[in-house]
Amino acid sequence: QQQVKQSPQSLIVQKGGISIINCAYENTAFDYFPWYQQFPGKGPALLIAIRPDVSEKKEGRFTISFNKSAKQFSLHIMDSQPGDSATYFCAASGGSSNTGKLIFGQGTTLQVKP
Amino acid sequence: GAGVSQSPSNKVTEKGKDVELRCDPISGHTALYWYRQSLGQGLEFLIYFQGNSAPDKSGLPSDRFSAERTGGSVSTLTIQRTQQEDSAVYLCASSSSLNTEAFFGQGTRLTVV
Numbered sequence: 180q181q182q183v184k185q186s187p188q189s190l191i192v193q194k195g196g197i198s199i200i201n202c203a204y205e206n207t208a209f210d211y212f213p214w215y216q217q218f219p220g221k222g223p224a225l226l227i228a229i230r231p232d233v234s235e236k237k238e239g240r241f242t243i244s245f246n247k248s249a250k251q252f253s254l255h256i257m258d259s260q261p262g263d264s265a266t267y268f269c270a271a272s273g274g275s276s277n278t279g280k281l282i283f284g285q286g287t288t289l290q291v292k293p
Numbered sequence: 294g295a296g297v298s299q300s301p302s303n304k305v306t307e308k309g310k311d312v313e314l315r316c317d318p319i320s321g322h323t324a325l326y327w328y329r330q331s332l333g334q335g336l337e338f339l340i341y342f343q344g345n346s347a348p349d350k351s352g353l354p355s356d357r358f359s360a361e362r363t364g365g366s367v368s369t370l371t372i373q374r375t376q377q378e379d380s381a382v383y384l385c386a387s388s389s390s391l392n393t394e395a396f397f398g399q400g401t402r403l404t405v406v
Contacts, residue, residue: 211392222297222384222397223336268336272392280326280349281386281395285335 181206183271185284192291198256200287202269205250210273213281214243214254217266226267227254259291297398299385305404306375314370314401318387325368326386326395327360336384342368375405 184203192198202212213228229236229243229252236243242255256263269284298317306312318325327339338352342362353359357375362368372379382402386395 213394215397220399222386222399224397225394228394280338280341282338283328283336 181282183269183282183284185269185287187287188285189288190290192259192289194259194261194291194293196259196291198259198263198289198291199253200267200269200289201251201253202271202284203249203251204271206271207250208273209271211271212243212245212252213270214241215268215270215283217268217286223268256289259289261291261293264289264291297385297387297396299383299398299401301401302399303402303404305406308377308405309374311371311373312375312403314372314383314385314403316368316370316385316387316398318366318368318385319389319396320366322387322389322396323365324388324390324395325362326388327368327370328384328386329381330384330400331381339370339383372403375403377405379403380405 186201190198210231214226215223216226217223227238227241227243229245231247234245240257245252267287270281272281297319300315304312323344325342328336329339330336340353340360341349357373360370380403382400384397384400386397388395
C-alpha cells in the first residue's frame with residue numbers, strides 16, 4: 180500500500196530525444212507527487228510536482244502526466260540534453276495513514292548521449 | 294542558514310563504534326526527514342518528525358538506530374554498535390509543512406570498516 184514502483188531502472192536517450200519515466204502507486208490517499216533529480220555526490224532536488232486535481236503539469240522541458248484512475252504518473256523530459264544525465268526519483272505522500280512522509284521510488288538513472 | 298546542513302560530510306568509523314550524524318534544517322521548517330541511500334540505490338525512509346507530533350519511526354532498520362530532534366530544530370541520528378551494512382549516505386530533508394517540497398542536505402557518507 181505504501182510502495183511507489185518506478186521504471187525503468189535505467190534509460191539511455193540521444194540528445195534531443197524524449198525521456199519518459201513511469202511510476203505507479205497503490206495508496207489512493209496519496210495527494211502529492213513530486214519528482215526529484217539527483218546528481219552524483221549531491222542530495223536530491225525537487226524538479227516538478229503535481230497534485231491529483233490536474234492531469235498534467237509542465238515546467239519548461241519537464242512535464243508530469245497524472246492518471247488518477249490508473250494510479251500512475253510519469254515524467255517526460257523533452258529535448259533531452261547531456262546536462263539532464265542524472266538519477267530521477269518519483270515520490271508520493273499524503274493521507275491520514277501516511278503522516279506526510281515522502282515515499283520514494285527506486286530511481287531511474289538517465290544518460291543522455293551527445 | 295540558506296539550506297539544510299549536514300555534518301560531518303564524511304565519517305569513517307570502526308565496526309562496533311557509535312556514530313552521531315547531525316542535521317540543521319531550514320529555519321522555520323516543521324517537518325524533518327532522515328533517509329538512507331546505499332550505493333546506486335533508492336532512498337530508504339528512516340524516520341520523520343512533524344512539529345510536536347510523535348515521530349514516525351517505522352523505517353528504522355533496527356534498535357541500534359535512533360534519532361531525536363531538539364527544540365523542533367536540529368536533529369541527530371545515532372547509530373550504535375555500527376556494522377558494515379550500515380555504510381551508506383544518510384540524507385536529511387526538511388519541509389515547511391505536510392505534503393510540500395522537501396529540501397535535502399548534501400548527506401553524510403558513512404563508511405564502517
